[in-house]
Amino acid sequence: MSLFACLHAPGNLPLAVECARGFSPYIEENPPDTVVFDVRGLESLYGPPEELAREIERRIGVPASIAIAANPDAAIHAAHGIRGVTVIAPGREAEVLASLPVNLLAAGHSDAPPDRMSSQTAELLHLWGVRTFGEFADLPPLGVAARIGDEGVHLQRLARGESYRQLRPLVDPLEFEEELELEDAVESIEALAFILARLLNEVCGRLGARSLATNEIRLRLLIENAPEHTVLLRLPVPMLDARAFLKMLQLDLNARPPVAPVLKVYLKAEPVKPRRTQHGLFVPSSPEPEKLELTVARLRHLLGEGQVGTPELRDTHRPDSFVMRGFAPRQSSTSTRAAVAEMPMPESPPAPRLCLRRFRPPRYAQVIVVNHQPVRVVSPSVNGRVVMAKGPWRTSGEWWGEDAWNRDEWDVALESGALYRLFQEAGGRWFIEGSYD
Numbered sequence: 001m002s003l004f005a006c007l008h009a010p011g012n013l014p015l016a017v018e019c020a021r022g023f024s025p026y027i028e029e030n031p032p033d034t035v036v037f038d039v040r041g042l043e044s045l046y047g048p049p050e051e052l053a054r055e056i057e058r059r060i061g062v063p064a065s066i067a068i069a070a071n072p073d074a075a076i077h078a079a080h081g082i083r084g085v086t087v088i089a090p091g092r093e094a095e096v097l098a099s100l101p102v103n104l105l106a107a108g109h110s111d112a113p114p115d116r117m118s119s120q121t122a123e124l125l126h127l128w129g130v131r132t133f134g135e136f137a138d139l140p141p142l143g144v145a146a147r148i149g150d151e152g153v154h155l156q157r158l159a160r161g162e163s164y165r166q167l168r169p170l171v172d173p174l175e176f177e178e179e180l181e182l183e184d185a186v187e188s189i190e191a192l193a194f195i196l197a198r199l200l201n202e203v204c205g206r207l208g209a210r211s212l213a214t215n216e217i218r219l220r221l222l223i224e225n226a227p228e229h230t231v232l233l234r235l236p237v238p239m240l241d242a243r244a245f246l247k248m249l250q251l252d253l254n255a256r257p258p259v260a261p262v263l264k265v266y267l268k269a270e271p272v273k274p275r276r277t278q279h280g281l282f283v284p285s286s287p288e289p290e291k292l293e294l295t296v297a298r299l300r301h302l303l304g305e306g307q308v309g310t311p312e313l314r315d316t317h318r319p320d321s322f323v324m325r326g327f328a329p330r331q332s333s334t335s336t337r338a339a340v341a342e343m344p345m346p347e348s349p350p351a352p353r354l355c356l357r358r359f360r361p362p363r364y365a366q367v368i369v370v371n372h373q374p375v376r377v378v379s380p381s382v383n384g385r386v387v388m389a390k391g392p393w394r395t396s397g398e399w400w401g402e403d404a405w406n407r408d409e410w411d412v413a414l415e416s417g418a419l420y421r422l423f424q425e426a427g428g429r430w431f432i433e434g435s436y437d
Contacts, residue, residue: 007079176212212240213274214235215238
């Protein structure tokens with residue numbers, strides 16, 4: 001059964017909207033001071049409609065008229081015309097609304113402004129001597145339709161409490177941000193953490209109420225006599241853990257503290273759908289994303305930015321050139337697994353390939369060259385005669401910048417059977433880049 005509640009709080013519309021959000025996501029705002037919202041199904045939480053109305057009255061905290069009815073217009077009219085709490089039982093709408101002044105009809109008319117009725121209709125009803133809902137409801141419907149038209153038919157249904165319509169729900173922009181201007185400037189990270197904890201709890205609470213999570217948090221700090229300080233957290237998976245967010249922000253602020261006391265704090269979270277995964281029974285369990293990201297943040301704090309993550313090759317021919325990207329787990333899809341399962345098995349195993357185990361950094365070496373061919377390698381870790389050498393292979397690039405490179409590479413086999421890659425820089429120095437397995 002449909003059930004609607006109306007809050008009429010003169011001068012306190014924002015407070016009424018906030019109170020209604022605690023009971024229902026379907027809220028219709030009727031300026032300047034009325035909200036109506038769907039409360040069906042709440043009997044199991046708050047009891048009968050009378051108890052629900054008392055709970056709404058307790059939460060609003062300011063003088064307000066509250067009405068509960070089976071249709072939104074009847075609830076709006078009762079809240080506008082009857083002080084205190086009114087609960088209208090189904091089928092008794094006409095009886096309860098009968099004594100209300102007829103000029104309140106416009107408050108429930110979905111096609112007219114909430115503060116007035118059309119002047120022609122109001123003048124006609126005044127000439128007829130109609131002053132209340134009950135008197136208007138008793139008029140012959142055919143006569144009302146002939147003299148006032150569709151508007152009169154609709155208004156008469158409102159007067160009888162028989163009208164029913166869907167709510168026009170209030171749609172809020174999906175913006176999850178908080179700001180706080182401080183009375184006294186904050187200098188320490190510990191004091192700032194208390195403020196961040198409060199803002200994070202508020203933002204995460206609003207995200208959770210919408211069944212959302214976030215994968216990006218932006219923190220802006222307005223500081224004294226200096227450019228604002230910004231912190232950006234990009235998360236590999238959607239998360240909703242205020243404590244984990246606070247610890248990540250603290251680690252970043254400890255690594256890069258503001259240069260001056262903080263005057264104002266802005267916090268914003270980008271809403272995304274939460275991550276939902278179902279793990280297989282025979283798949284090894286992986287760490288929780290929140291704990292893993294917090295561990296990565298601690299490592300980043302210890303090792304420095306750009307030192308933790310997944311290596312990714314750069315779009316260049318420069319040897320051993322890569323950058324570190326943040327961890328981002330890839331979700332395997334059913335179609336991918338099916339495609340792999342349908343791949344034909346190779347007829348013969350592929351030919352074995354050598355693997356180069358790089359030395360970081362490359363090891364300096366002395367190389368004896370005869371007829372432009374290396375014949376002996378001498379270094380603290382590698383020492384031996386070259387029995388076979390292939391090369392040189394010249395690589396060079398980025399000559400226009402500061403990171404230019406120019407070198408000759410050789411693959412050599414020593415008399416001990418070990419295989420190495422050597423390279424000679426443009427200045428003549430030799431290095432051992434790695435060994436082959």
